Structures are given as C-alpha cells and as structure tokens.
Amino acid sequence: MNLVILNGSPKKHHSTTAKMIQVIKENFADDTKVYQAVDSSSLEQPALQDMLAADVLLIAFPLYVDSLPMPLIRVLVELEQEAKVVKPLPKVYAVCHCGFYESSQNETALRIIKNFCSRAGLDWQYGLGIGAGVFFGMTDDPSKWPAKTVYDALQKLSADVLSNQGNQAENVFVTPSVPRFIYKAGGNFGWKAQLRKNSAPKPDRNRAEKRDRNSREK
Amino acid sequence: MLGLKNRPDERGYQLAKNVLILFDHTATHYLGVNWLSELKKPFGEAFLVQEILLNSSDLKPCMGCFGCWVKTPGKCVITTDSADQLSNSFIHADTVILLSKVTYGGYSADIKAFLDRSIVNISPIFIIKSGEMHHKKRYPNYPDLVAFGYGDMTADEADTFETLAERNALNLHSQRHIALTARNRGEMEQAAETLQQFLTKAGREK
Numbered sequence: 407m408n409l410v411i412l413n414g415s416p417k418k419h420h421s422t423t424a425k426m427i428q429v430i431k432e433n434f435a436d437d438t439k440v441y442q443a444v445d446s447s448s449l450e451q452p453a454l455q456d457m458l459a460a461d462v463l464l465i466a467f468p469l470y471v472d473s474l475p476m477p478l479i480r481v482l483v484e485l486e487q488e489a490k491v492v493k494p495l496p497k498v499y500a501v502c503h504c505g506f507y508e509s510s511q512n513e514t515a516l517r518i519i520k521n522f523c524s525r526a527g528l529d530w531q532y533g534l535g536i537g538a539g540v541f542f543g544m545t546d547d548p549s550k551w552p553a554k555t556v557y558d559a560l561q562k563l564s565a566d567v568l569s570n571q572g573n574q575a576e577n578v579f580v581t582p583s584v585p586r587f588i589y590k591a592g593g594n595f596g597w598k599a600q601l602r603k604n605s606a607p608k609p610d611r612n613r614a615e616k617r618d619r620n621s622r623e624k
Numbered sequence: 625m626l627g628l629k630n631r632p633d634e635r636g637y638q639l640a641k642n643v644l645i646l647f648d649h650t651a652t653h654y655l656g657v658n659w660l661s662e663l664k665k666p667f668g669e670a671f672l673v674q675e676i677l678l679n680s681s682d683l684k685p686c687m688g689c690f691g692c693w694v695k696t697p698g699k700c701v702i703t704t705d706s707a708d709q710l711s712n713s714f715i716h717a718d719t720v721i722l723l724s725k726v727t728y729g730g731y732s733a734d735i736k737a738f739l740d741r742s743i744v745n746i747s748p749i750f751i752i753k754s755g756e757m758h759h760k761k762r763y764p765n766y767p768d769l770v771a772f773g774y775g776d777m778t779a780d781e782a783d784t785f786e787t788l789a790e791r792n793a794l795n796l797h798s799q800r801h802i803a804l805t806a807r808n809r810g811e812m813e814q815a816a817e818t819l820q821q822f823l824t825k826a827g828r829e830k
C-alpha cells in the first residue's frame with residue numbers, strides 16, 4: 407500500500423500539520439513521501455505524477471480563512487490537469503485543523519477537497535476536521551490528555567488508510583477534551599503575552615480613523 | 625488597474641459608496657465572457673469603484689507566522705508586495721466584491737492569496753459570536769461582502785461557494801453579504817442585476 411502525503415501548510419517547519427502528519431506516518435513505511443504544497447517543486451510534473459500514482463493521497467492542512475491555504479489550491483488545480491492523463495487515480499483522505507474550538511468550522515474546507523475529488527476523478531473517502539488544533543501542536547505527548555481524542559482519530563484514520571479498502575464515509579469531527587471557556591481564556595492569555603513579549607506597537611489606528619470619518623460623512 | 629468615479633454632493637461630501645472589486649486573472653476572459661465588464665454593466669455612475677487585479681504569483685503566500693497579530697499588529701511582516709496596501713483598501717471600502725472563478729466551491733488561488741493575507745484586519749483575540757469561536761474586530765467598521773463566483777461549476781460547488789461566503793462574512797465581520805454565481809453570460813446578467821439591488825439597498829440603509 408503506497409501512501410503519499412500532501413502537506414498544505416504554508417509553514418515549512420514546526421507546524422501543527424507537520425506534527426499530525428508525523429503521528430500518521432509512524433504507522434507507515436519510513437520512506438513515505440511528504441510533499442509540501444508551498445514548495446514550487448510540488449507544482450511540477452514529477453511530484454504531481456507521484457501523488458497521483460499513490461494508492462492513497464492524504465491531504466493535511468490548516469484552515470485559512472474558512473478554506474484552503476492558497477498554495478494548496480494551486481497544487482490541486484495542477485493535480486486536476488495531471489489527473490486527466492493518469493489512471494487509476496488514488497483514494498483521498500483529508501485532515502483539516504483550525505485554531506477555533508469548534509471542529510465543525512473545518513466543514514467547508516473538507517467540502518472543497520471533496521468537490522476537487524469529484525471534478526478530478528479521485529476517489530474521495532472522508533475527512534477529519536479537528537478543532538483547537540493548537541493544543542495538539544503544543545502537547546509534548548499528544549497520545550495523552552487533552553489531545554488524546556485527536557490522536558485516536560488520527561490513528562483510526564491511519565488504520566482506514568492501511569486497510570486500503572473503500573472507506574467512503576461521513577466526515578469525522580473531533581476536538582481535544584478541554585472545555586471551550588478554558589481554551590478561549592488560555593488562547594487570549596497567550597496572544598496578550600506574545601504582544602507584551604514582542605513590545606508590539608499599537609495597531610495603526612489611522613485605518614480605523616479614516617474609516618470612521620468616511621462613515622460620519624455619509 | 626484603477627478606475628475612480630467621484631461624485632461629491634454640493635457640500636463636498638462623498639455620497640457615492642466605495643466599492644472595491646478584487647478580481648482574478650481569468651475574470652476578463654474565461655469561457656468567452658468578460659465577467660468583470662458584465663458585472664459592472666448595471667453600475668452607472670452611482671458608485672465610487674476601485675478595481676484591482678489580483679495575481680497569486682505576485683502576492684507571497686501567508687506564512688502563518690501571526691506576526692500581523694503579535695509583532696506588528698494590523699500590518700503584515702511581509703512588506704515586499706502590495707498585500708498590506710490591499711488590506712488597507714479593503715477596510716476602507718463600503719462593499720468589497722470578490723470576483724473569483726469558482727474553484728472546487730472555493731476561491732481561485734489569486735483571490736485566496738489576498739484573503740489569507742487579509743487577517744491583518746482582525747484581532748487575534750477570541751470571542752464567541754453566533755455561538756462559535758471567532759476573532760474580535762480590530763476596527764469599528766467592516767465592508768459588506770459580495771462573493772461573486774463565475775465559471776463552470778456543479779451544484780455542489782455552487783452550494784459550497786455560498787456557504788463559504790457566509791462563513792467569511794461571519795469571520796470578517798461583514799454586516800451584510802451575498803453570494804452570487806454565474807455559469808454563462810445569461811446568468812451573469814441576472815446576477816449583476818441582483819448585485820445592483822444589493823448595493824443600492826445597502827446605500828439606503830447606511
């Protein structure tokens with residue numbers, strides 16, 4: 407069973423996506439290939455052909471403004487073209503995570519991947535939507551609380567990939583076992599701490615002021 | 625590409641609505657239709673229109689560094705392209721129209737290249753809005769949002785595009801939004817009329 411992974415994160419190093427991919431990869435051969443959507447080489451024919459020659463293509467990415475990060479869209483468009491001349495085409499699973507607590511906020515992005523599969527002729531299986539992804543990224547041992555729910559979902563997805571059977575199913579949505587108000591308070595504490603640490607200047611209020619003036623004049 | 629039609633009243637006040645059209649590189653020639661020109665046909669002189677062509681090869685991808693939230697709040701740390709200027713135009717517009725080829729139910733890479741970089745306009749602070757976690761406003765006012773998708777699309781893709789516009793409006797704090805789609809010139813004419821009604825109504829309410 408040949409798995410190829412497409413990492414849709416624009417962050418080259420230390421991304422939550424890369425950490426999730428690492429957990430999945432532990433279930434597969436050491437030489438499992440991972441392409442980075444942000445690398446221009448991923449838009450070239452050898453990489454595209456390699457992705458399409460796999461039994462399973464796993465697309466993992468962070469939610470960017472309710473959908474896919476731009477570099478991933480670019481790769482999908484190229485894959486669609488290449489898929490016209492390559493047969494058979496792989497099964498596709500997707501993992502999408504976001505910084506918001508609710509895993510359901512990844513749903514639209516997973517629908518976009520499914521639509522891509524329908525258009526390009528790839529065999530869509532299901533997607534995993536993960537809320538509060540940062541928890542997984544920050545935890546030393548993600549197999550333990552509070553990220554265990556996410557870890558288990560990634561293991562289940564790996565098992566489905568390994569089975570190499572058709573697993574067309576509804577998307578799965580999962581969030582770490584932490585109440586939302588704690589995640590929200592912790593997140594906001596973190597943002598403010600980083601602002602202080604960086605001695606960040608106040609935002610350019612000119613934008614707001616100009617905007618207010620325009621509103622008053624109307 | 626820039627087109628301005630200024631129409632101040634007798635007191636010198638700006639009455640026209642500021643409409644910013646961000647369009648992708650195929651918007652002027654795809655399936656034999658100039659979607660941008662069709663979109664503007666019903667506009668007349670009522671709006672102050674700014675048109676900007678976006679190209680994903682000119683805009684650097686957002687690196688997900690959060691520098692625009694925690695290092696230089698309100699500004700992107702990448703300063704070698706026009707994204708910051710675009711974000712400025714975005715926040716000053718009354719209405720922003722994203723004219724995009726529908727790509728699997730989402731935006732084209734050109735449009736998304738900017739949207740990814742436009743998070744400078746919102747604060748990192750989490751709030752609960754409509755029962756979900758979102759980011760707080762950075763500024764008091766945000767433009768109304770029009771997601772205008774064109775091209776060959778399936779019913780699922782059109783439906784996804786509408787949902788995406790709704791999600792964007794929620795996260796980008798647009799008070800009003802509309803998603804319009806057109807597969808051919810006939811549908812485009814109809815959608816452009818609907819857009820005109822949306823813009824005119826917005827003008828009356830404000």
